[in-house]
Amino acid sequence: MHDQFDVTLEDGDLLGEVELTTTLIIAASEADEHLTQAEIDHLLGVGPHRD
Secondary structure: OOOOOOOOOOOHHHHHHHHHHHHHHHHHHHOOOOOOHHHHHHHHOOOOOOO
């Protein structure tokens, strides 16, 4: 009999977001102070917008 709850779910975008969120949580928990916006941007791999 097929189990309707036995479903393989994989969403590449979601997995990427979970990885970024996990990275931020770990960095924040290890930091003595609040993370600066520059530190967060670095962790997320983004930088200032250039026109």
